[in-house]
Amino acid sequence: MRITTLMTTLLSTVALGSMAAAADLRIGLNEDPDSLDPAQSRTFVSSLVYESLCDRLFNTNIDMEIIPELATDWSWSEDGLTLTINLREGVTHHDGTAFNAETAARVLDRNMNMPTSNRRAELSSIDTAEATGEHELTLTLNGPDVTLLAQLAHHAGRMYSPDAAEAAGDRFGAAPVCTGPYSFAQRVEGDRIVLEKFADYWEADEYHYDRVIYQPIPDTTVRLANVRSGDLDMIERTAPSDVPSIRDDARLQLFEVANIGYQGITINIGNGPRSEGPLGSDARVRQALSLSIDREALNQVVFEGQYVVGNQWAAPGTTWYDESDPVPARDVERARELLAEAGVETPLRIEMQTGNAPVAMQQGQVIQAMAADAGFEITLRATEFATLLSENVQGNFDMSQQGWSGRIDPDANISAFVGSDGANNDQHYRNEEVDALLAQARAEPDPEARKALYDQTRAILKEELPLIYLYHIKYFYTLRDGIDGFEPYADGIIRLRGVSG
Amino acid sequence: MTAAVTLTADAAPAPRRNRTWGKLKKNKSAMVGGFVVVAFIIIALLAPILPIPDPTLTDWGKIRLAPSAEHWMGTDEIGRDILSRMVWGARASLMAGVISVLIAMAVGVPLGVIAGYFGGWTDQIIARATDALLAMPFLILAIALAAFLGPSLTNAMIAIGLSAVPIFIRLTRGQVLSVKTEDYVEGARAIGLGHTRIMSHYILPNVFPPILVQATLTIATAIIAEAALSFLGLGQQAPQPSWGSMLATARNFLSQAPWMALWPGAAIFMVVMGFNLLGDGLRDALDPKEN
Numbered sequence: 001m002r003i004t005t006l007m008t009t010l011l012s013t014v015a016l017g018s019m020a021a022a023a024d025l026r027i028g029l030n031e032d033p034d035s036l037d038p039a040q041s042r043t044f045v046s047s048l049v050y051e052s053l054c055d056r057l058f059n060t061n062i063d064m065e066i067i068p069e070l071a072t073d074w075s076w077s078e079d080g081l082t083l084t085i086n087l088r089e090g091v092t093h094h095d096g097t098a099f100n101a102e103t104a105a106r107v108l109d110r111n112m113n114m115p116t117s118n119r120r121a122e123l124s125s126i127d128t129a130e131a132t133g134e135h136e137l138t139l140t141l142n143g144p145d146v147t148l149l150a151q152l153a154h155h156a157g158r159m160y161s162p163d164a165a166e167a168a169g170d171r172f173g174a175a176p177v178c179t180g181p182y183s184f185a186q187r188v189e190g191d192r193i194v195l196e197k198f199a200d201y202w203e204a205d206e207y208h209y210d211r212v213i214y215q216p217i218p219d220t221t222v223r224l225a226n227v228r229s230g231d232l233d234m235i236e237r238t239a240p241s242d243v244p245s246i247r248d249d250a251r252l253q254l255f256e257v258a259n260i261g262y263q264g265i266t267i268n269i270g271n272g273p274r275s276e277g278p279l280g281s282d283a284r285v286r287q288a289l290s291l292s293i294d295r296e297a298l299n300q301v302v303f304e305g306q307y308v309v310g311n312q313w314a315a316p317g318t319t320w321y322d323e324s325d326p327v328p329a330r331d332v333e334r335a336r337e338l339l340a341e342a343g344v345e346t347p348l349r350i351e352m353q354t355g356n357a358p359v360a361m362q363q364g365q366v367i368q369a370m371a372a373d374a375g376f377e378i379t380l381r382a383t384e385f386a387t388l389l390s391e392n393v394q395g396n397f398d399m400s401q402q403g404w405s406g407r408i409d410p411d412a413n414i415s416a417f418v419g420s421d422g423a424n425n426d427q428h429y430r431n432e433e434v435d436a437l438l439a440q441a442r443a444e445p446d447p448e449a450r451k452a453l454y455d456q457t458r459a460i461l462k463e464e465l466p467l468i469y470l471y472h473i474k475y476f477y478t479l480r481d482g483i484d485g486f487e488p489y490a491d492g493i494i495r496l497r498g499v500s501g
Numbered sequence: 502m503t504a505a506v507t508l509t510a511d512a513a514p515a516p517r518r519n520r521t522w523g524k525l526k527k528n529k530s531a532m533v534g535g536f537v538v539v540a541f542i543i544i545a546l547l548a549p550i551l552p553i554p555d556p557t558l559t560d561w562g563k564i565r566l567a568p569s570a571e572h573w574m575g576t577d578e579i580g581r582d583i584l585s586r587m588v589w590g591a592r593a594s595l596m597a598g599v600i601s602v603l604i605a606m607a608v609g610v611p612l613g614v615i616a617g618y619f620g621g622w623t624d625q626i627i628a629r630a631t632d633a634l635l636a637m638p639f640l641i642l643a644i645a646l647a648a649f650l651g652p653s654l655t656n657a658m659i660a661i662g663l664s665a666v667p668i669f670i671r672l673t674r675g676q677v678l679s680v681k682t683e684d685y686v687e688g689a690r691a692i693g694l695g696h697t698r699i700m701s702h703y704i705l706p707n708v709f710p711p712i713l714v715q716a717t718l719t720i721a722t723a724i725i726a727e728a729a730l731s732f733l734g735l736g737q738q739a740p741q742p743s744w745g746s747m748l749a750t751a752r753n754f755l756s757q758a759p760w761m762a763l764w765p766g767a768a769i770f771m772v773v774m775g776f777n778l779l780g781d782g783l784r785d786a787l788d789p790k791e792n
Contacts, residue, residue, distance in 0.1 A: 221753055245756060297561045301579055356734050358753045365739045366579050369559045381652070382734045 025209040027494065028223040028235035032190050032216035037165075037173030038158035039110055039117040044405040045216075047493050048236065050158055052195055052212050054178030057085065057104070058153035064260065064408045064490050066149050070099070070159055070179065080144035080445070087135040092200050093161035094183035101131035106162035108139075116170055119156040121423055144443045146450075150409030181207040181496070190216060208500035218357075227252065227478050234483065236494060238476035239359065240306035246478055255477040256306075257488035261406025261413070262313050264469040265289075265352070265367075265399050270428035272395030278344045279398060285348070286465040288338040292374035293367060294330035295470055302363050308472040312458060313404070313413045315472040320410050320451060322458045335374035346375030353391065353400040356382040360401060367401075392426035400426070403473075405492065410454060411442050418457070418466055429466035524786035531782020537775030541768075545591040553585040557740040565758040575760045578750055586742035587764050593743045594772065597658050597727035597736070598720040604662025605669050606716060612666075613673025614700050614708070618681055627670060634667040643726050647735040654727075654743070657736035661726045665719050672715050676708035683707075710787040717780035721773045728769050744769050 033046035038054055041047075050056075059069040068074070074085045091099040108129040111119035125145035132138040141148070151157065164177035176184050181204065182195035193214040197207060215232065217223040220239035226232040228249070238246065238254070246254045267286055268275040278285045295309040311327045314320035339346060354364040361382050368378040383391065392400050404424075407413055415438050416422040420430045434457050441453040461467070475492045485498040525531055544551075560580035568575045574583035616627035634642070646660035680686065681704060689703045730736035731745030739746065744765040751762035 219752075221755060239753065241754060241757060294561075301561050301564055358750055361734070361739060362578055362750065366559070368740060369557070369579070380739050382739075 023208065023210045024213060025211070025234065025496070025499075026213045026215060026232045028226055028232040029214050029216045030220075030223070030237040031218055033193070033214075035173030036176045036184070036187070036193075037170075038155050038160060038176070038178075039114055039119050039165075040170075040173055041155050042118050044492065047155070047491075049193055049195075049214050050155075050178075050180075051493050052182040052496055053176060053180045053184060054158040054160055055091075055180050056153055057087075057157040057159065058149055060153055060408055060489070060491060062487060062489055066153050066408065070104075071152075074149075080146075080443075081141045083139040083141070083148065084132070085137045085139070087137060088202065089135055091179050091202050093164070093177055093179050094198055095161050095164050095177045097161050097163055099159060099179050101133060101135055101137040103162050104137050104159060105129040105131045107159055107165070108156075110162065110165060111156055114170075122151045122154070122156045144445075146445050147409045147411045147442060150407060150412065154407065182212055185211070192216075203497070206497045209496070212496065224478060227480055230480065232480075234477065234479045234486075234494070236475065236477055236492070238478045240303040240474075240476065242478075243304060243306055243476055246476075251481045253479040253481060253483065253486075255479070255486060255488040256474050257490050257492075258308055258315060259406055259473045259475055259492060260315075260318075260408065260490050261404040261472070262310060262315070262469050263401075263403035263471050263473060264467050266392065266402045266417075266427050266467055267399045267465065268395060268397050268427050269466050270430060271426060274395060274398055275428070277350070277398065278342060278348060279350050282342045282344075283464050284338045284342040285344060286468065287463075288335040288342075288374055289371060289376060290465060290468045291328060291331045291335040291338070292371045292376065293468070293470065294370055295327060297330075298363065298366050298370075299471055301366055302359060303471070303473075306476075307474055309470070310472050311462075311469050313417075313467075313469060314410070319447075320413075320454060322455045324455070325458055325462055330370075332373050339375050344375075347372070347377035348375060349377045349379065351379045351381055351398045353381050353383060353388055353397045355385045355388055355401065357385075364401060389426075395426075395428070397426075402426075406490075408491065410450075411438070414438065414454065414457065415442070418461060427466050429464070431460060431464070434460055521783075521786045525782055528782040528785060530778045531786070534775045534778025534780075534782060537771055538779055541591055541772050541775070542595060544588055545595050548588045548592050551588060553588060554582045556581060556585040556589040556742045558582070558585075565754060565761070567758070568760055574764050575758070577747070577761055578754060578758075581740075583747075583761065583764055586747060587744070587768060590742040590744045590747060590765065591768065591772075593654060593731075593737050593741070594724050594727055594769070597654065597661065598724040598772075598776070601658045601661035601723045601727070602665065602716050602719050604659060605665035605719065606712070608663070609666040609669025610673050610705075610712060613670040614677055614704060616670065617674040617677025618696070618700055618704060624674070628674065631667040631670045631674075635671065639664050639668075639722065640726055640729060643730065644733065644735065647730050652735045652738060654731075654737045654741070657727055657730045660730070660735075661723045664726070665723065668715065668719065669712065673708060673712060676711055677704055680704055680707050711784075714780055714784040714787060717776055717783055721776035721780065724773055724776070725769065728765075 029045055029048060031045050033049055034043045035041055036046065036049065038050065055070045057069065057071045058066050061067050070088050070091065071085045072088050074083060076083055087101055087104060093099055108123065111117050112123045112126060125141050125143055125148060127140045127142045130138050159179055161177040165172045181198060181201045183198045185196045186194040195212045197210050217226060223235045224238060224242050227235050243254065246252050267279060269280050299305055299307050299309050308315050309327055310316060312321060312325065316327060352364060354360045364380045368380060371378050388400060391397055404413060416424040418425060418429050418434055419438050420435050437453050437457045441450050444450040444453060475488060477488055479486060482501045483499065484501045489495060558581060563576045563580040565578055566572055566576040572582050572584065574587060577583055612627055616624045643661050643664040646663055647657050650656035650660055686699060686703050689699050727736055728745030731743035732749040737743030737746055747765040748762060754761055
């Protein structure tokens with residue numbers, strides 16, 4: 001048995017080795033994607049694979065503005081309740097079936113109705129999706145929703161063959177059939193996802209590799225070693241601590257881009273008995289904690305100063321950032337005063353949950369040491385990330401180091417986290433005023449008026465602090481020398497159009 | 502052998518202890534092992550009075566400094582003195598090794614004696630349960646138990662201790678089986694002594710030497726297990742130091758700060774080697790067939 005396994009491994013290694021000589025591009029990923037069914041995916045990393053596999057109705061340009069992809073143009077009705085989208089002609093699915101308004105409507109129907117779909121909330125404003133022409137798709141809404149285009153520029157707008165999806169049902173993710181520049185060839189869970197060039201792609205000339213191979217390698221050091229040794233051509237999410245040495249390496253290229261998401265601490269305010277301590281019940285204690293953290297030092301110590309410090313879901317200097325509330329400096333004195341005002345006996349013991357990635361634990365220890373100066377005694381509990389999320393949902397936490405990869409529409413960066421019904425409101429924060437402001441903002445087409453509404457929520461949130469925002473990451477990509485045409489995007493998604501060498 | 506009837510266990514060990522020590526002294530590698538072990542024990546015991554900084558004291562201005570006069574082993578990823586963390590880490594490692602083996606012996610040896618002495622159904626139940634546990638690799642069992650108990654150094658010690666229990670049951674039971682037919686045990690039974698007294702005064706002292714050897718060797722395994730659990734985040738919790746967790750962090754800075762991995766790696770290697778050499782030496786010294 002063991003010999004057979006060994007032989008198979010050897011043979012496949014030899015086979016892979018010889019095939020790699022063709023124009024292959026090997027990309028190292030930070031983690032293995034979940035299901036490759038666009039209706040079911042919930043991870044960021046799956047977007048990286050989808051970008052070569054499944055086109056979306058809308059994409060974003062390098063400035064994170066929405067542009068058409070499988071759509072060619074679109075128009076809104078006067079009342080904002082009907083969205084008409086014209087679709088690209090001459091597009092074929094990987095199984096040879098034609099892409100048109102009818103297949104697009106069926107895909108949206110499946111995304112909205114399949115019980116195991118994770119797209120239902122994102123598309124909840126759609127009442128019906130109909131083909132009103134060969135290439136004209138009409139969406140009727142049950143209420144105005146300015147976030148819809150952004151949803152159709154994400155997982156929810158990725159198009160696939162409805163015939164293949166119907167035949168495969170829940171198992172569609174095991175062998176997805178889409179319309180992208182590359183078609184699905186093979187997946188070995190935890191090891192690799194192999195895509196092959198789709199000759200009938202509508203823009204096939206822009207894609208220069210015969211195969212794209214994605215390999216999940218969670219350890220950043222190992223991932224970097226693989227691109228250094230030439231076993232990988234490109235890696236995403238390089239560790240900031242490795243950045244200086246990559247800059248000095250002539251055989252490597254480094255690309256960086258500020259991410260549109262945020263990282264911070266989520267505090268249990270109303271989710272079960274663990275929210276009832278001083279931290280969960282008194283905003284002054286949370287303010288004290290926030291003031292005890294030196295965000296700049298945290299950035300320097302853990303991330304080599306490569307990230308951007310922050311105090312809001314939007315990064316300083318970006319469109320949605322509220323300039324009236326700048327990043328606070330560390331103030332241990334004030335933090336102590338606040339704790340005294342709150343009548344808290346110090347040291348105040350609190351548990352902070354962190355992911356078990358080394359950087360997350362390092363960050364946890366820095367916060368632990370900083371908060372100790374103000375009178376907090378933080379114990380750290382490191383768990384694997386999926387466990388952390390599920391425990392947060394169940395309310396089994398005092399506070400938790402969490403982050404968000406970010407979406408181009410602001411609503412998706414805030415409503416889900418502080419809205420009373422928010423899917424990611426693990427801390428069970430409830431504030432009717434915030435809910436009302438968020439609902440108003442969701443229906444407000446004028447960006448300036450919309451920003452004013454978000455600024456009003458900021459004024460409330462910075463006092464109540466259900467989330468302490470700390471910093472915004474940058475995505476670092478390391479490529480071997482010789483690859484041309486790569487550009488990093490703020491959403492972190494790797495686009496291979498025009499990439500060669 | 503007739504002499505043993507009168508000597509029994511109370512008197513027997515004295516001459517043997519001298520002979521054992523004599524043999525051990527002549528065994529060079531055992532002495533080297535013993536020296537290493539003693540040295541680490543002294544360092545661990547002296548940790549509170551040594552002139553070293555607090556192992557959890559951070560300094561944001563001194564991140565990952567190379568070894569220097571001020572920080573003999575350098576500083577770590579959040580500016581703590583590595584020498585101090587190594588010294589305090591030695592405490593955690595040695596304590597974990599010794600305490601988990603004591604736990605294993607406290608549970609395993611009595612069960613082994615009972616199984617071997619009484620035989621029959623008692624033996625069947627204990628021995629089969631032991632076999633079942635032994636079928637599981639030691640470290641896997643320890644990881645599973647530690648994950649179940651929750652991450653902390655105490656729980657890691659309990660997990661490692663419980664995982665090592667079957668080794669001691671099996672060893673003790675085997676020894677008891679060979680000893681219980683000896684004349685002096687028969688004699689003790691003949692003069693009407695109770696089971697408890699026979700087990701504690703006649704059998705236990707005579708099966709103890711191999712258990713001692715096993716204990717020394719198991720301490721080495723337990724130290725590695727503690728390092729492994731801490732490496733995985735299931736042992737010593739931050740910010741308290743442990744060689745295993747230090748290694749886990751150092752792994753991310755292998756190219757930028759290799760010394761961070763060097764010290765804990767070397768220390769684990771030396772202590773484990775020390776205990777192994779000492780254990781081997783003890784085995785030879787306690788073996789009555791070897792001269």
